[in-house]
Amino acid sequence: MQSEKSGILWVVGSFLIWGFMPIYWKHLEHVQSDEILTGRIMWAFIFTFLAVLIMRNGRQLVNDVRNLWKSQSQFWSLFIASVLVTSNWFIYIWAVNHDYIVQTSLGYYINPLVSVLLGIFFLKEKLSSSQKIAFLLAFTGVIILTVSYGKFPWIALSLAMTFAIYGFIKKNVKLDALRGLAIETLFITPFAVGYYIFLFMKGQAAFLQVDIKTDILLILTGIATALPLVMYAQGVRMVPLYVAGFIQYIAPTLMLFIGVVIYKESFGGVEMLSFSLIWAALILFTVSKVFETVSTKRSAHETSK
Template identity: 60%
Template sequence: MLEKERQGVIWAMGAYLAWGVLPIYWKSIDHVQSDEILASRVLWAFIFTLLIVVLMKKTKILVVDIQTLWQNKKAFWSMFLASTLISVNWFLFIWAVNNNHMVSTSLGYYINPLISVLLGIIFLKERLSTAQKVAFVIATIGVIILTISYGSFPWLSFALAISFALYGLMKKIIPLDALRGLTIETLFIVPFALMYYMYLFISDRAVFFHDTIQTDLLLVLTGVATAVPLVLFAKGAQRIPLYMIGFLQYIAPTSMLFLGVIIYGETFTMIDFLSFSLIWLALILFTVSKVMEARLRKLELAKL
């Protein structure tokens, strides 16, 4: 492995491990309502990412990005939709973790790549190989078993998966640097976060400035917890092939599953294990097929 790729793997692994253990952070402030945590996350993520952009002397590029979006209404509204989707995803994630649904959260991020591919077929006219079709069938069987076991469809898992997959689709339409992209996304939502915080303070419901200094500090640092993994991921993604990201992305939901079952004592029955095993098998089939496709494409290009 080249030094550049090795560094990329380290950056990307750091990002996915950070995302995987992020539930510990949300658990540390579970006495704060999920809506206030979300407002804090949006506000402080915007401030923190903007500060990094300024320190990296990328302010002019950020202004150009915003001007370009403003001039292209389709891109502007796509970015606004992306901002809304990631906010919904963040809220669901925080709420799920702090209401002891970490296993459901991990399921959501396991099935997210499959939902992303499905969106690619619908909106980008992408095609599936035979192995990928088989993977979809196996994953569907796993979800059906879970649905029968729970007595209801796993809406939370699918809401997390679909919101993040749609967010990814929007980001594919508007390719932007990860850090500046997050700055602009939070810029769209930060006025709503500020208005909501004003409402919380007026109605005497705000925890910020009304609890311990530790809680205040943890709420402020939600911005750092949001931005740092994204910066690590951006650095990693620039240095490694897409198929490697395909393998590494399962670190996060696996870490969440481990935390939920082993650390926080959430229920994980044999039926859950069977369903997850089918989904894991589907993901292995899917990822291996994507790796084979990438290698064949590389060989074909080498022949030209």
């Protein structure tokens, strides 16, 4: 039970950071999305690799790579996870810097529903009656948002699918969170380095060409990327996937608030209705989880007497 509480704290922290990330990317909207992604991959690898060395875990990192290679299913699962999260990063950065923050929030509202379904169908996780009702309320809210959007929300659905499947794979790959991220980014870093060389050769790179603020922000994308991913990877292994799925509503709620209040994207009555349904689902889910926890503690206490 204590490990589940710690897991919840890790996952909540990661989604709070992700929720505020649109503000960060908006400060880089003068840089092309492909360069932001390329820098994000490179600097995330550099920072995670340095962190591993500082913690004197370099030998364990080498052993992790060797063990992954021995288990080909784990190796290729992590490679697929790396490709998925890289795709998710690019779509998200592009959408934020092209004024689609509200649609990105829709994507991350849909994402937990996909996570819940993956947990039910593949991990045989169970929902209580009240949690099923909460799921239906949230599903209804998301459907209303999707229909009211007026056209096929490819950004939202792409974000939802890529990150949900990424989380599902990560839950089943047994690796230390920090070293796992170092390996994930290592898979893609050679491609990122090659693309950055191409950008410099073509004179299209912004890094070291615009101003010091841009350079610092591009470098810090590594920390902005690594920190929440490590926190998420650390926490998601300690909690049922459906719990992690509902916690994920923190990020899109913050994104929606930022998109509407700060960047003045449209938000009408239909969106408010959907938003209310989703929050009702969250309240119901949280209350049911609290009662479930209290009941489990009571049963354990009575058994120990």
